[in-house]
Amino acid sequence: MALTVLRLRHFSDGRYRWVATAQTVFDVLAVAAPVLVINSVAGVPLWPSAVLALLSASTRHKLTGVLIAWTVVATAVVTGALLGEGAPDSPHGAGVVLAIAVLLVASATAGAQARSLDRYVAELQNARLAMTRQARTDTLTGTANRLALDEHEAALPPGPVSLVLLDLDGFKTVNDTYGHHAGDLLLKTVATRLQSQLRAEDLLVRLGGDEFVIVLPGLPADEVDTVIRRWVRAVADPVPIGDGTVRVGVSVGVAHRPVNDDARFADLLRTADRRMYHDKHAKGVPQGMERISALE
Structure with a gap:
């Protein structure tokens, strides 16, 4: 986020792919770690906050990335529930399954929409490039104008x-x-x-x-x-x-x-x-x- 604010991260930069991947990893871990710890220690279900990390992953890496993020978060939810067995209000059983299912639906929806938006943006860019070429090309001979x-x-x-x-x-x-x-x-x-x-x-x-x-x-x-x-x-x-x-x-x-x-x-x-x-x-x-x- 600091790199974004300082305008040091941009999609046209050759490092964007690696920085975006690192940011997605940190986003997911920043959510999965508290879910694991707090679920296991206090039994407080924090899994809804995982939606933010999933949205971040879908924005940068589309459907594949968000499903990987969901796998990490779901593992943290299950592990937290198992480690917190017996803690007050500890989520388990149907509650854990429901949490994982809701996160899966959110992941699939966000990833599919992100991929669709990416295709739409690519089509717009191709259309813009085609119009740019057409504006600079003689329509009869195909030479420059x-x-x-x-x-x-x-x-x-x-x-x-x-x-x-x-x-x-x-x-x-x-x-x-x-x-x-x-x-x-x-x-x-x-x-x-x-x-x-x-x-x-x-x-x-x-x-x-x-x-x-x-x-x-x-x-x-x-x-x-x-x-x-x-x-x-x-x-x-x-x-x-x-x-x-x-x-x-x-x-x-x-x-x-x-x-x-x-x-x-x-x-x-x-x-x-x-x-x-x-x-x-x-x-x-x-x-x-x-x-x-x-x-x-």
Whole structure:
């Protein structure tokens, strides 16, 4: 109890399981010992106080723990009754059986309710985690979204990082020619191909439409061009659409944050965006009027 008051015991602490077990043991012994002593010496039935220890055990260790606690308390009640045989008002016979039965019912009820509550809390936690993931995930491609990008920036340790902005060339033509279903399929395929090319520490984000950004922490700037060429080839591979295939290109803009630089992602994105549109225009793909690289 002192640990709880001092906030030194919390379920998220790795020691919680052992501290909670120790506390349950002490709770049960603190009740069982007086029951044993006072029953045997004075013949005063204290077994109703055992309910407090049983509730403590059910809270921390559910049904299994409370049944173990009940076994200890019931043993103390029986032993106290046997040792106190002949003492004034000493409980024995039917009184002891009734006490044990009542404690058993209390144990089973408390343990079952605690286990049910534990399952309910676990379901709530799973639902919360699922909602959290959904809020940070692009529903179409399964990649991270803008919210996840902001949180990733906040959690990323200081150091060099590169942001690569990718914009598909020809996506609008695919949408207009084959419909939005084909465009969605194309985006999901591109996202899957890009994700397969990334390291565990990299983050792929769909900014919206046909724009993706990839966060590359700790990758030397002179190696970024190599991985970008690999991405461009992966994106350019034909994508089956209906009875045929489509092939799209990609325009790229890169921004680097060197060591000891405090540039924010927003600044890097603006730089990458300018360079991406410069790349698009250099290839003769006007903004808003992209052409498809090839239709097969």
